[in-house]
Amino acid sequence: MSEADTAPTPMMAQYLAIKDANPDCLLFYRMGDFYELFFDDAVKAAAALGIALTKRGKHRGEDIPMAGVPVVSSEDYLQRLIAEGFRVAVCEQIEDPAEAKKRGSKSVVARDVVRLVTPGTITEETLLEPGRPNYLAAVARLGGGGPGAEYAIAWTDLSTGHFRIAETDLDRLSTDISALEPSELIYPDQLSGEPEIAPLVRRLQRAARAEPSVLFDGATASERLCRFFGVSTLAGFGAFSRAELSAAAALVSYLGKTQFAARPALERPRKVAPGSTMLIDPATRASLELTRTLSGRRQGSLLATIDRTRTGAGARLLAARLAQPLTDPAAIRERHDSVGFFVEEPAIATALRLTIKGAPDLERALARLSLDRAGPRDLGAVRETLDRFRQLRDLMAGAVLPAELASALGAVAAVPAELEQLLCALLADELPLQKRDGGFIANGAIEPLDDARALRDESRQYIAALQARYIEETGVRSLKVKHNNVLGYFIEVPEAQGKSLLGSYAGFTHRQTMASAMRFATVELADLEARIVEAGSTALKLELEAFDHLRAAVLADMAALRAAADGVAVLDVSSALADLARSDAWVRPEVDDTLSFCIECGRHPVVEAALKSSGGEAFVANDCDLSPPAGSGAKGGAIWLLTGPNMGGKSTFLRQNALMAVLAQMGAFVPATKARIGMVDRLFSRVGASDDLAEGRSTFMVEMVETAAILNQAGPRTLVILDEIGRGTATYDGLSIAFAAVEHLHEANRCRALFATHFHELTALAARLGRLSNATMRVKEWEGEVIFLHEVKPGVADRSYGIQVARLAGLPAAVVERARHVLSELEKGEQGEKRTAFVDDLPLFSMLSKPAPVAAQPKAEPVLDALKALDPDAMTPRQAMDALYELKRLERSAALPQGRKGL
């Protein structure tokens, strides 16, 4: 094979050069109306998208695999590729093909990558979830990995422009990142494999990405930030640590790397003060199902249950608040004041919620406008929002607002009125999606545009007139003036007449002979066509200029618009939480600096909602008081040790109290009749067991790692929820661990805690530990059946009723019967006999030889017998009354079964 055979074509050479520069992305290579993918990219994309894999030409003697997606529907494909974890480099033609032709017929149109589409940098409405922030985060470490290391996180939502920076430390790094649920996290490549990064990378998988350390370079960080924000000093933004600057600069440099020329209009970075939010580690977050259920769905999470917001920005703010509850009681009270206002003013709340319902997503439209990725409908979104802003102002005028709402409404009112006037004056009522075809500027708005449009439309009438004249002059009645993209305007006549016209009609120039028709051009048609094209392109040019003008006007008011959008989000969240509080009887909690934790008639919002929607029994409200015992002068909150039957409602009770703290401190009202919560700075929840195979840890190991974290980190302001610690190992080991853990929580951590256990032996600790009390879930037994009352009361459970629950769950009757037998033997053993002896007494597989027991015959019951004997049709009213009294008497004399019987 000669050199020439193996050398790539000029186009392929261009492709390979661009692909070489973007090795970790799928390359969308623009060819006409398609983005084409080649080689491995084509194979991967075809598999991921289910599109055809074809071939185009050869490279080094091999077929080149190719797959393509139409440009018009490329967003759908991008969305699916991003969801699958790919990054996409979008490569466009950056010159007019006509220019390329000038360089020679074989020359290739210049192309370059204009954008890298990555999960954290998308802005298209179709690619984003409306109610979820889409964070790109950067983590920086300065000072090596030793004890003096400084850590910081910067994060931005490109689709809204929010930009925050926070210092963090080794202990809370993972917790802080999990609160953000970033779509993409970048970290310096020198941290790859380091212990602080490894778990994050495992958790976030492909969303975590190592970037060259130069992006995180502390020495150039300030300068890069200044350049990005177009300022000469960062002094006006606040004081930032070196690690914070490094993380923030990495973020803006990464944006430069992915967005190329487009510069996103980020707001100025805001510092999040350390300790201003409640620490909730990833395991706690997952087990409480704050924003997602354990199976990863939004439906059934706390967020989905409480979300009554009416706008995308409101839903995002609610999610962000839930992910990061506050710790400053004054700031929390401010949010409660806002919710309280709408609870007290339902008429205003209802009107407000109607006004904002279905409002366009202003924040995201602004982000697209700033990146020059917007269409006419984004301008339309601004126009519509400004109209709603005005309605909001009118609606709330005169109301005496609490501080947070007053400032939110102030921001809404501060948007300059001229912008709305300008948009209303220029934009058409109905707007197309794309600006490239024009048609979005109103008639009568711009005079030269009206003229150009008139000329274009008149010319079309001239064509009709011209056709009539040609018919008359030639006598060919079937003559038509037509248009196509190759010939432009032309005259078409049937072939027979065409032939006679060829010689006789001097004005016609022959262009084409078809199977049954002939086509001609004339000078007049060519003139007209030129005028139409010119008028059309003049009109489009004027429209695009107007678009740029409007875009510039919007961007000039960007800061005010953003602040107003934030304000509407606050109004939305506050009124949504008020709506929830009113309809579901939630109350305003009191959050202060004490160590109280006193909840009256608390409920679990998600379980309650689930019971309600299934039409089942009503949720039973329960009190909880973990405040330091009154008058004891105790330095530390109380611990409740909760015992009770399986399925009795222990986990529900534990979680509902943890959720109560989260809800109260995010600024919501709570599902209770009264709540007083001394600020919780850290929340731990270890509920239920699961293994973590990805981390190579067994169920018990996970449980112990998480328990260790709690015992090592919980302080006096921490709230701890522990469910069945020590269950995953041998009984005595588990019991000992649980025992020691309770003692440690009481003596060393001194935190408020709820501890549920099936180890009834632990309840004896209450005699020794002053702040420990026993509580239990009430049950009633009836005929060997257990009835769960779901009521928490002081005291100790006598046993776990595990066997009854197992029977309810459908364990084979033989197994249930055998278990009952084993249990009674074990209980005897506990009362003095040696266990081993008893186990020896139970011959292995003895149950297999026994027939399955027949269901127990119902016991004779005098009330029932008497009832059965009655025949209402044969009774007088008097006799019926007497019979009723007799039944009552029988019922009273038959005492309800008590205690431990009927197993």
Ligand SMILES: Nc1ncnc2c1ncn2[C@@H]1O[C@H](COP(=O)(O)OP(=O)(O)OP(=O)(O)O)[C@@H](O)[C@H]1O
């Ligand atoms: N307060 C309540 N009011 C009404 N129903 C409740 C209440 N608490 C729990 N339940 C119902 O009981 C079911 C079992 O509750 P939960 O899982 O909390 O029990 P548990 O005591 O933790 O059980 P186990 O020890 O088996 O883990 C729940 O799914 C719910 O339907």
